[in-house]
Amino acid sequence: GAVVSQHPSWVICKSGTSVKIECRSLDFQATTMFWYRQFPKQSLMLMATSNEGSKATYEQGVEKDKFLINHASLTLSTLTVTSAHPEDSSFYICSARTGTNEKLFFGSGTQLSVL
């Protein structure tokens, strides 16, 4: 299957700082990438959908100024958590779709801890 690389796998930061998470499709061009948030023992919560070269579409209740998404190329999307606070601590996962079918491939996730 297709490979999606996500970095970093974990990050600890101080409250008020910004954190950037990268998601790369290594062996295919990802026309669409998705960002999810997951709390312990809960399912995936879709935060936003990004298409290469256009603005991301955010789900209801997700602050677009808080979670900045950039999908500048067909292989890279970034999520920046701005002015992070302890309540932003969570497991963030990206996924990518090839553009030819519905198969969705996931990154390995990023555990964010805000102190």
Next chain:
Amino acid sequence: QKEVEQDPGPLSVPEGAIVSLNCTYSNSAFQYFMWYRQYSRKGPELLMYTYSSGNKEDGRFTAQVDKSSKYISLFIRDSQPSDSATYLCAMSARYSSASKIIFGSGTRLSIRP
């Protein structure tokens, strides 16, 4: 009512048993059905992908789709402790770049040695 319903478990079975995982859905437009396996603190891994109704087999895994009943299943034969994980069903309607994939809440599976 959620679009996709999945029993959260946990489900605990002995090693070697046949495991049956299921999801029901309400949207008759769903045509693409997937099963993902997620280990703790990892991203989900695509296990099975099925279009429309029918069965699909891959090694110890069999996926079944019954569109008339809006019911999908994943069977795991000869279950192993390494199969212990959370299993997520996922589905979507006709493909487009904007189409969303809807996930079930996941079933936590534990295989006892």
